[in-house]
Each structure stands twice: as structure tokens, then as C-alpha cells.
Amino acid sequence: GENVEQHPSTLSVQEGDSAVIKCTYSDxxxxxFPWYKQELGKRPQLIIDxxxxxxxxxxxxxxxxxxxxxxxxxxHITETQPEDSAVYFCAASNNQFYFGTGxxxxxxx
Amino acid sequence: xxxxxxxxxxxxxxxxxxxxxxxTQDMNHNYMYWYRQDPGMGLKLxxxxxxxxxxxxxxxxxxxxxxxxxxxxxxxxxxxxxPSQTSVYFCxxxxxxxxxxxxxxxxxxxxVL
Numbered sequence: 001g002e003n004v005e006q007h008p009s010t011l012s013v014q015e016g017d018s019a020v021i022k023c024t025y026s027d028x029x030x031x032x033f034p035w036y037k038q039e040l041g042k043r044p045q046l047i048i049d050x051x052x053x054x055x056x057x058x059x060x061x062x063x064x065x066x067x068x069x070x071x072x073x074x075x076h077i078t079e080t081q082p083e084d085s086a087v088y089f090c091a092a093s094n095n096q097f098y099f100g101t102g103x104x105x106x107x108x109x
Numbered sequence: 110x111x112x113x114x115x116x117x118x119x120x121x122x123x124x125x126x127x128x129x130x131x132x133t134q135d136m137n138h139n140y141m142y143w144y145r146q147d148p149g150m151g152l153k154l155x156x157x158x159x160x161x162x163x164x165x166x167x168x169x170x171x172x173x174x175x176x177x178x179x180x181x182x183x184x185x186x187x188x189x190x191x192p193s194q195t196s197v198y199f200c201x202x203x204x205x206x207x208x209x210x211x212x213x214x215x216x217x218x219x220x221v222l
Contacts, residue, residue, distance in 0.1 A: 001168065004151075006151075032209040034209070034210070034211070042215075043199060043213040043214065043215055043216055044152070044199070044213055045213075046210055046211065049209070049210065051209075089151050089152070091152075093209060095140070095157075095159070096154055096157060096167060097142065097152075097154060097201075097211065098154070098168075099144075099151035099152045099153070100151055101150055101151045102149070102150070102151050
């Protein structure tokens with residue numbers, strides 16, 4: 001089956017700086033790569049996603065890049081704000097969804 | 110639309126008891142999923158369904174059962190609850206293969222003592 005690895009497990013940045021979270025996957029059949037933000041006690045919330053036929057996607061301060069050859073994808077958050085503090089999960093999917101173990105992001109005011 | 114709803118929100122079980130976690134979606138989605146999330150960890154797929162009458166195992170199916178008699182409902186059954194099943198359970202749905210966005214329910218926090 002698929003194996004998704006996510007790094008780092010914790011990340012602290014100063015407000016206004018950028019944050020980068022990286023994931024790798026093992027199954028070349030995976031074709032959809034979403035990123036979720038989860039606040040304490042809440043359900044995961046989709047923040048951005050990318051399909052395997054696209055290399056990069058951007059939505060305001062958030063961007064995702066995908067390298068199919070190397071089987072890795074990354075989340076980039078620019079101009080971080082304290083409300084970006086949360087746990088972020090990557091996932092890889094081909095019908096089933098396989099999640100990374102999460103990155104706890106803290107944005108220091 | 111209510112989206113994906115789950116009941117109950119919280120439950121405490123004794124070892125060996127059984128229960129059913131309910132999940133309903135009103136978006137006419139074909140695909141439905143059950144996950145468990147242990148503290149500080151990502152979500153692990155328990156079971157999924159690609160349509161009414163069709164279910165399949167995910168990564169961690171042992172100790173659980175599901176059924177999908179209608180498009181809307183996808184209940185998860187725990188038989189003989191064990192402390193290792195203490196977790197938060199999320200149900201999710203997806204419209205179909207080309208529409209991948211998952212919609213999550215609010216979760217059920219289950220404690221087995």
C-alpha cells in the first residue's frame with residue numbers, strides 16, 4: 001500500500017516569515033494530493049490540493065508543488081500569521097486516502 | 110445541506126461492549142470513508158465504500174465492521190471494544206473519482222475503559 005512521510009513534525013516561525021512542509025509518497029498510482037489544516041478538537045479542513053497532472057498551484061498565501069518523478073510534494077505558506085498556527089496534514093490518494101503524521105506549526109507574533 | 114453528520118459526539122465504553130457510530134451525508138456522494146485519529150497522529154483509514162452495497166478494508170480494519178445499505182448512511186460497528194480503540198473517529202465523503210475533495214464529519218471521541 002501507499003506510505004506517506006511528512007517532515008518536519010514541528011515548526012516554529014516568526015510572524016511574516018515563510019513555512020515549508022514536505023511530504024513524500026511511495027505509490028506512483030496516487031494522483032491526488034490534498035493538504036489539510038486541523039485546529040485542536042476540530043475536523044480536518046482542506047486548504048489546498050493538487051492533481052498529478054499539475055506541478056504547482058497557488059491560492060493567495062498558500063502554494064503546493066508536486067514532483068511526480070521524485071514522488072514528493074510540498075506546502076508553502078508565505079507571510080505567516082498567528083491564525084496559521086495549527087496542525088497540517090498531507091495526504092496521497094487514488095480512491096483511498098493515506099495521510100502523513102502531521103506538522104504542528106506555531107507562528108510566533 | 111447539513112453535509113456529513115456523525116453521532117454520537119462523545120462516548121465512553123467498557124471493555125467488551127459494542128456500539129455503532131453513525132455517519133450520514135446529504136450530498137449524494139458515492140464514496141464514504143471511516144478514519145481513526147490517535148493523539149498526535151494522522152488519520153488512518155478503517156473502511157471505505159465506493160457505493161451502496163460495496164465496502165472494502167482500509168489500513169486498520171481489525172475490530173470493526175461496516176455496512177452501506179443506502180447512499181446516505183455508512184455506520185461503523187465496534188464489536189468487543191478494547192482500550193486500543195480509544196480514538197477520535199471521523200467519517201468523510203467524496204462525490205466521485207474525478208471530484209476528490211473530502212468532506213469530513215465533526216468526529217466522535219470514543220474512550221474505552
